[in-house]
Amino acid sequence: MVRYLLRRLAISAITVVGLVLVVFLVVRILPGDAAAARLGPEATQDDIDALRTRMGLDQPIWVQLGDYLAGLVRGDMGTAISTGRPVADELLSRLPATIELAAGGLLIALLLGFPLGMLAASRRGRTSDAAARLFAVLGSSMAPLWLGLLLIYGLYSLAGLFPGPVGRLPIGTPPPTSITGLFVLDGLLTGNLDVVWQSMRALALPALTLGLGASAAVLKMVRSAMIATEDAGFTRTARAYGVPASQVLWRDRLRNAMLQVLTAIGLVIGFLLGGNVIVERLFSWPGMGRIAYDALGSNDLELLQGYALIVGVIYIALNFVVDLVYGVIDPRIRLGGRAA
Amino acid sequence: MTALTTPAAPDTLRTTARRRRPFLVLGVVVIGALLIVGIIGPFVVADPAARIAAPFLPPSAEHWFGTDSYGRDILARCIHAIRLDLALGVSVALLAMVIGSAVGVVSGYLGGKVDDVVMRLVDILMAFPGFILAMILLVSVGDSIPNLAIALAIAQIAPFVRLVRAKSLSERELDYVAAARVSGAGWLRTAFAHVLPNSIRPAAVQLTLVCGYSILNVAGLAYLGVGIHPPTAEWGVMVAEGASNMLTGQWWTAFFPGLLIAITVAALHFIGDDLAGDGA
Numbered sequence: 001m002v003r004y005l006l007r008r009l010a011i012s013a014i015t016v017v018g019l020v021l022v023v024f025l026v027v028r029i030l031p032g033d034a035a036a037a038r039l040g041p042e043a044t045q046d047d048i049d050a051l052r053t054r055m056g057l058d059q060p061i062w063v064q065l066g067d068y069l070a071g072l073v074r075g076d077m078g079t080a081i082s083t084g085r086p087v088a089d090e091l092l093s094r095l096p097a098t099i100e101l102a103a104g105g106l107l108i109a110l111l112l113g114f115p116l117g118m119l120a121a122s123r124r125g126r127t128s129d130a131a132a133r134l135f136a137v138l139g140s141s142m143a144p145l146w147l148g149l150l151l152i153y154g155l156y157s158l159a160g161l162f163p164g165p166v167g168r169l170p171i172g173t174p175p176p177t178s179i180t181g182l183f184v185l186d187g188l189l190t191g192n193l194d195v196v197w198q199s200m201r202a203l204a205l206p207a208l209t210l211g212l213g214a215s216a217a218v219l220k221m222v223r224s225a226m227i228a229t230e231d232a233g234f235t236r237t238a239r240a241y242g243v244p245a246s247q248v249l250w251r252d253r254l255r256n257a258m259l260q261v262l263t264a265i266g267l268v269i270g271f272l273l274g275g276n277v278i279v280e281r282l283f284s285w286p287g288m289g290r291i292a293y294d295a296l297g298s299n300d301l302e303l304l305q306g307y308a309l310i311v312g313v314i315y316i317a318l319n320f321v322v323d324l325v326y327g328v329i330d331p332r333i334r335l336g337g338r339a340a
Numbered sequence: 341m342t343a344l345t346t347p348a349a350p351d352t353l354r355t356t357a358r359r360r361r362p363f364l365v366l367g368v369v370v371i372g373a374l375l376i377v378g379i380i381g382p383f384v385v386a387d388p389a390a391r392i393a394a395p396f397l398p399p400s401a402e403h404w405f406g407t408d409s410y411g412r413d414i415l416a417r418c419i420h421a422i423r424l425d426l427a428l429g430v431s432v433a434l435l436a437m438v439i440g441s442a443v444g445v446v447s448g449y450l451g452g453k454v455d456d457v458v459m460r461l462v463d464i465l466m467a468f469p470g471f472i473l474a475m476i477l478l479v480s481v482g483d484s485i486p487n488l489a490i491a492l493a494i495a496q497i498a499p500f501v502r503l504v505r506a507k508s509l510s511e512r513e514l515d516y517v518a519a520a521r522v523s524g525a526g527w528l529r530t531a532f533a534h535v536l537p538n539s540i541r542p543a544a545v546q547l548t549l550v551c552g553y554s555i556l557n558v559a560g561l562a563y564l565g566v567g568i569h570p571p572t573a574e575w576g577v578m579v580a581e582g583a584s585n586m587l588t589g590q591w592w593t594a595f596f597p598g599l600l601i602a603i604t605v606a607a608l609h610f611i612g613d614d615l616a617g618d619g620a
Contacts, residue, residue, distance in 0.1 A: 011463070018464035026480050137613070141552065141605035143559045146579050146598030149586045157587065164587070274469025278560050282583070292472075296479060296564055308476050312467040 004333055008323040012316050019312045024068055027305045028061060077306040082298035087306035091288050095310075096181025097168060098287035101210065101280070102272040103182075104203045108211025109218050109268055116215075117222025122249075124227060132219060139216030148209040148282045155205060162205050165283040169198055206283040210276070214268045221264035225257035232256065258329055266322045273311050367610030370603060378422030385416040388573035396590045406592040408582065414596055417573040421597070424574050425555055425604070428489060432554040433547045435493035440500020441536065441543050447501065448508025448539070449531040455505070462498045470495040471557055478566050488567045492557055496550045500543050507539035548612035552605035559601055575601045 052058050056067055071078065077087040120132035155161045163170055168183055176186040176195045184203070187196035229235055234256070238248045276289035284290075288307060295303035327333045386392055391411040399406045405414035447458035465473070470492075477491035511517065512535055520534045559576025561567035563583065568574045570581055575597040582594030 014460060015463045015467055018460060019467050022464055023476075026476055133613075137606050137609045138602070141556075141602045141609060143556050143576070143579060143598055143601050145560060145563050145583065146594065146601065149579070149583055149594050149598070153586050153591050157589070270469045274471040277472070277475070278563055281564070292475075293564055296475070296566060299479075301479070304476055304479060308468060308472060311469065311472055315469070316467050 001327055001333075004327055005324070008320060012320045015316050016313060019316065020069070020072065020309065021065075023305050023309050023312070024065055026308075027301050028064070077309070078302040080295070080300055080303040080306075082295065082300040082303065087302055090291055090303060091306050091310055094286060094288045094291055097285060098273075098276060098280070098289060100168075100182045100184065100203065101206055101276065101285055101287060102269065104207030105210030105214055105272045106265075106269060108207055109214035109272075110265075112211065112215035113218025114222055117219040118226060120219065120223045121226035121230075129223075132223070136216040136219045139212050139219075142213065144209055144213055144278050145282060147212060148206070148279060151205050151209055152282075163202050165205070166202075167284045167286055168202055169195070170202065173198055206279050206285055209279050209282075210272050214271055217264060217268050217271065218261070222257070222261055225260040226253060228260075229253040229256050255329065259326060262322050262325055262329075266319050269318050270315050273314065361614055363610040364614035367607040367614070370607035371611070374422055374426065374604060374607075377419060378426060381419035381422065385419050386413050388412065388417045388420040389571060390416075396585075396593075398590075399592050405596040406590075408578075408593045409585065409590075414578070414593065417578060418575065418597055418600055420573040421575050421578070421600075424568075424572070425558070425576075425601075428485075428492075428558055429551040429555045429604075429608075432489050432492045432496065433551040435489065436496040436550055437500050437543050437547050439493070440497040441504045441540060442532075443497070444501040444504030444543075445508050445531050445536045445539060448505035449512050449535050450527065451509070451512075458501065458505075462501050465495075465498040468495070470553070471560060474557060475561060475564065475566065478561070483566055485568065488558065488561070492554050495557075496553065499546055499550075503542040503546055504536075504539050507542055508535050511535050511538050542616075545612050545616040548608045548615065552608040552612075555601055555605055559598075 049058075056064055059067075068078075075088055077091075079085070080087050080090050083090060116132045116135065120129045123129050152165055156164050169175060173195065176183055176192050177190050179186050179189050183199035184196055187193065187199060230253070232253075234252055235248060238252050239245075243252075276287060277292050278289075279285065280287045280289035281293045288310065292304060292307040294300075295307065389412065392413055393403060393407045393411045395407060395409050395411045397403055397407040397411075403413050403415065405418060408414055408417075443458060447455045468476075474491045474495040477494060478487060481487050481491065508531075517530060517534055520530045525534070555575070558567055558574070559579055562569070562574065562576040563580040568577050570577055578597035579594045579601070582590070582597070585591075585593045
């Protein structure tokens with residue numbers, strides 16, 4: 001287990017280093033000039049040159065890379081051109097809003113995708129299987145923007161069931177005392193049940209927009225993983241020994257299927273993070289995606305670079321956690337077999 | 341030679357030929373109909389830029405999909421957009437498949453150090469959600485339609501590399517590869533002329549899916565103001581333009597172009613799922 005753990009940790013570390021290099025290079029190969037973009041069209045060449053010197057853009061690329069890496073080690077991701085604040089502060093202050101939204105989306109994706117996938121696998125080839133698969137195809141065929149608009153129109157404009165797209169709380173409601181930055185959790189911790197209720201209502205539509213699309217991926221993976229265990233040797237052995245059907249299903253087959261399902265969940269979280277820019281803009285959700293959208297509009301490459309880096313690191317960290325859970329679930333990995 | 345190349349696993353196309361394949365038929369019919377309307381339609385319907393009626397007319401017998409904020413006919417704009425959307429989807433998918441399959445077959449066939457390096461690079465590519473990677477690339481290299489296609493393609497290369505590599509790993513152990521080698525073919529020729537044609541099947545399935553993702557991603561990027569811009573008649577741009585009208589009640593401006601995206605992507609999924617042998 002320790003060897004497996006160290007191996008996965010080393011691979012994650014290499015990937016993080018590669019990620020930093022890619023993000024750095026992508027932003028540096030751009031034809032535009034960050035200094036000129038920051039000063040606007042009226043700047044003189046002297047002003048631009050002076051700023052280039054101050055930003056270090058006149059240095060050779062490896063010196064710039066060295067400065068950038070040295071900054072990252074200190075937690076300094078540069079300064080956002082558009083706001084003048086440190087990139088790390090801009091993004092990390094918005095992280096809780098994004099996590100709350102992604103968690104809501106993941107919860108909906110699992111609540112819908114898991115039971116439907118199990119149902120489809122157990123009734124393979126019948127009408128309910130076809131219906132579940134149809135749901136999966138439709139769920140992954142709708143543009144998140146369009147789905148969000150339909151939900152807003154149907155459930156807010158027409159039915160009035162949920163608040164409109166105005167962010168994490170209705171206008172005028174003060175946020176709860178900040179402990180974790182997640183409004184639902186903070187409300188619970190401080191006993192402010194009104195805030196819990198209000199923020200869950202505000203979370204419902206954006207989380208549903210993200211979750212419906214993601215549930216399709218979960219459904220497909222649960223279905224195919226469960227079908228793969230149907231004819232597996234361990235299933236036949238268990239049945240031959242007379243193990244009750246429900247125990248074969250819940251203990252043997254589900255546990256074996258979980259390996260693939262976990263990988264799918266890792267991918268789903270990536271989808272939730274990637275879809276965030278659109279959903280956060282649509283619902284005025286003040287998360288990191290919203291910052292990335294503003295950075296796009298103001299051509300703020302430092303901020304975009306920081307956003308890509310943080311999302312990438314979160315993604316790699318999650319996949320590392322998935323690998324760890326693999327080790328816990330699968331004794332073949334835990335007891336020192338080769339990593340799959 | 342063909343007898344030797346037949347894989348041990350049953351060939352999905354052949355074993356499924358006898359069952360009814362309603363989803364495949366549906367998908368092919370929808371895409372076929374779109375192609376026909378996309379080729380002929382623009383000669384029949386109004387100019388997509390023409391302001392031919394009052395703004396915000398709801399759907400009626402005269403304007404089936406209603407009109408938008410400039411009084412342009414939404415059906416006419418949707419039909420003009422078919423060519424651009426399908427062309428973008430197909431070119432992104434083909435570009436990603438060509439690059440990804442070439443890298444995948446070399447990585448899988450050669451193995452060893454080359455394979456290790458390629459797989460680490462793929463891990464890095466996959467550390468970004470595809471949409472964000474495309475967004476950053478597009479902003480860095482400059483906003484234009486060819487760059488949009490390239491950025492979206494780069495974001496989709498990794499799955500092609502993985503699929504083709506995995507298949508080449510098992511293919512290279514088979515007798516026909518040894519036969520090619522002993523008859524004097526170099527590694528490049530063996531990899532591309534012998535292993536690649538037998539390892540491309542999973543990539544072909546991925547092709548249909550990526551085609552759909554690309555159409556969705558074009559729409560998402562348009563909403564963020566990068567990629568394709570108004571007043572171009574493109575489904576994603578039209579949904580993005582219509583987004584603000586949803587709250588004021590003119591649901592049809594965003595609804596119909598978004599519906600066409602959903603139908604097209606669903607049709608591509610149906611075809612892809614069927615080719616993957618994912619059926620009942």
